[in-house]
Amino acid sequence: MIEAASTRRPFVAEPMLTVALSKGRILTETLPLLAAAGIVPDEDPAVSRRLILGTSSPGVRLLIVGPTDVPAYVLHGGADVGVTGKDVLAEQEQAILYEPLDLGIGRCRLMLAGREGLEPSRAQPRVATKYVASTRAFFAARGQQVDVIKLYGSMELAPLVGLADWIVDLVDTGNTLRANGLAPLETVMEVSARLVVNPASWKTKHAAVRRLVADLAAAVERQGARA
Numbered sequence: 001m002i003e004a005a006s007t008r009r010p011f012v013a014e015p016m017l018t019v020a021l022s023k024g025r026i027l028t029e030t031l032p033l034l035a036a037a038g039i040v041p042d043e044d045p046a047v048s049r050r051l052i053l054g055t056s057s058p059g060v061r062l063l064i065v066g067p068t069d070v071p072a073y074v075l076h077g078g079a080d081v082g083v084t085g086k087d088v089l090a091e092q093e094q095a096i097l098y099e100p101l102d103l104g105i106g107r108c109r110l111m112l113a114g115r116e117g118l119e120p121s122r123a124q125p126r127v128a129t130k131y132v133a134s135t136r137a138f139f140a141a142r143g144q145q146v147d148v149i150k151l152y153g154s155m156e157l158a159p160l161v162g163l164a165d166w167i168v169d170l171v172d173t174g175n176t177l178r179a180n181g182l183a184p185l186e187t188v189m190e191v192s193a194r195l196v197v198n199p200a201s202w203k204t205k206h207a208a209v210r211r212l213v214a215d216l217a218a219a220v221e222r223q224g225a226r227a
C-alpha cells in the first residue's frame with residue numbers, strides 16, 4: 001500500500017555535525033573561514049555565554065570548549081570535528097585523530113628561549129614549559145639531557161627567578177619575550193591551526209564531513225590567494 005504523504009516517515013536528514021572550537025585567536029580567525037563555508041553562528045561566540053551554538057547551517061552546531069580540550073572532545077565523540085593548534089595536538093599521547101586540513105591561521109612558533117646573553121647555569125639545564133611532550137621530543141632529538149618542569153602559564157617568569165634556564169613557549173610577535181629580557185634561541189615547531197576529525201565520524205558522517213573539509217579547504221585557498 002502506498003502511504004499518504006502526510007504519514008510518510010520524513011526523509012532521513014543528514015546527520016548533525018558538531019564542531020568544537022575554543023575561544024581566543026583561533027576562534028576569531030576560524031569564524032571567517034566557517035562563514036565562507038556557509039556556517040555562521042546564531043550568536044557571537046566571543047560574547048555569548050552559551051557553550052552550544054546553532055548556526056545558519058541546520059546541520060552544523062558549534063561547541064565552545066576549553067583551549068586545550070578540543071582533542072579530547074573530538075577523540076571521545078563529544079564533537080565530530082574541531083579546530084585546534086598544532087602545539088596542542090603535539091601534546092596528545094595518541095595521535096589517532098584525523099588531521100585533514102591545515103587552516104593556515106593562528107600561525108606562530110613554539111620556541112626555545114632564554115635570558116638574553118646568558119648560558120644555562122646548570123650542567124643539566126632546566127626547561128619550564130606547558131609543552132612537555134614537544135620539549136622532551138626536541139631535546140631527545142638533540143641528544144641533550146634536560147629537566148623539564150611543567151607550568152601552566154606565564155612561562156617567561158621562570159628564567160627571571162631562576163626556576164629554569166630556558167623556556168619552551170609560543171612566540172608570535174616576540175613582544176612578551178622582549179618585555180621580559182628573554183631572547184628566542186631555536187624553533188621547536190612551526191604552529192598553525194588544524195582541522196581534526198573523529199575517526200568514527202569520518203566513516204559514519206562521511207559525506208557531511210567531506211563537504212565541510214572541502215568547503216573549508218576552498219576558503220583557506222581563497223584566503224591564501226588574497227594574502
Ligand code: PRP
Nearest residue numbers: 153154169170171172173174175176177
Ligand atoms: C602566548 C604565549 C606567550 C605570548 C606570545 O600567551 O604563551 O606568552 O602569547 O605572544 P607574543 O610573541 O606576541 O608576545 P597567551 O597570551 O596566548 O596566553 P597563555 O600564556 O595563557 O598561553
